[in-house]
Amino acid sequence: MNKNRVVTIMNKELLEIKKDKATLTSLFIIPIIFSIILPLLIIIGGTRNALIQNVSGINQFLGNLSVKFLPNNIPHSQIGTYALFIYFFIPLFLLIPIIVSTVIASTSFVGEKENKTLEGLLYTPVTDSELILGKIMAAAIPSVFITWGSILIYGIILDTVGLTIFGRVIFPNVVWITVGFVLVPVITFLSILLVIMVSQRVSSSKSAQSVSMILILPLIGLIISQASGLLIFNVLVTLLLAFILVIIDFVIFKIVVKKFNREKITLNL
Structure with a gap:
């Protein structure tokens, strides 16, 4: 695989984005919403805020969460908020790279089909693996950085405004670091792979987004299980899940590389 070709394709895609x-x-x-609005609502109103109480899953999450995951030096009145x-916000931030990468990647192959720019790219000496990897990296880089930026803003808000609530800095911990740097990229x-798989067979970016979101539902279901309190992303669970992924x-x-058919794609342009 020629790294220069991958970088060239990646730069081209990033420029288009x-x-x-x-x-x-x-x-x-x-x-x-996840990094600014929702945490500020919780900080200002607390977990008993009527608006927060209406957020789906919070009551169930607090009821199912085991006390072994909670530190002893947090004020009892703030345990729910902590x-x-x-823990509750982890799956929300894992949804960010899925949503962002789906939107970006769905405009990759399908967007080039719609703009009639894919044919020229398919006739270049770039291999299938180089082409696909370049497009994956172009969608992954902004998705991961947007997620990291969101986590950073979330942490700043939590540790500055929330300092008066908990009396100490609580973010980040080792779980959030592991989730951000290990689980988010994989x-x-x-x-993106699922989106590209779908994009080869549909004619519009909206169709690609719709079908790929269906394929990603099992992954979203696994993430939501954390929000219910039934599965907690501790370090061991996070690393194990990352290894499997x-x-x-x-x-x-x-x-995806094996099933990639340049001739078929060209005929369908």
């Missing part, structure tokens, strides 16, 4: 102002703007809506910030890679990523990448 940068030009699409409407898509770029929409990518920040969910991160802003649990929400440290989940992003898998999401790395294997799945490798297998699906090989399948």
Whole structure:
């Protein structure tokens, strides 16, 4: 595999993403809600706030969460708030790279089909694996960095405004670090692979987004199980899940490359 070709394709894709102002703007809506609006609502109103109580899953999460995951030096009155910030928000932030990468990747092959720019790329000496990896990296880089930026903003808000609530800095802990630097990249890679797999067989980016979201539902279900309190992303669970996803990523990448048919794609343009 020629790394220079992969980088060239990646840079080309990133340039196209940068030009699409409407898509770029929409990518920040969910991160802003999860990293700024929702945590501020909890900090200002507490877990007994009527608005917070109406957020689906919070009551069930607090009821199922085991006390072994909670530190002893947190004020008893703030245990619920601490649990929400440290554990309940993890699956929300794992949804960010899935949503962002799905939007970006769905415009990759399908977007080039719609703009009639894919045919010229298919006739270049770039190999299938180089082409697909370049497009994956172009979608993964902004997705991962947007997620990291969201986690950073979330941490700043939590440790500055929340300092008066807990009396100490509580973020980040080792679980959040592991989730951010290990789990986020592999989940992003898998999401993009599924989108590219679908994109080869549909004619519009909206169709690609719809079908790929259906394929990603099992992954979303696993993430939501954390929000119910039935599965907690501690370090061991996070590393184990990341290891499994790395294997799945490798297998699906090989399948996508093998099933990639330039002639069929060209005829369908």
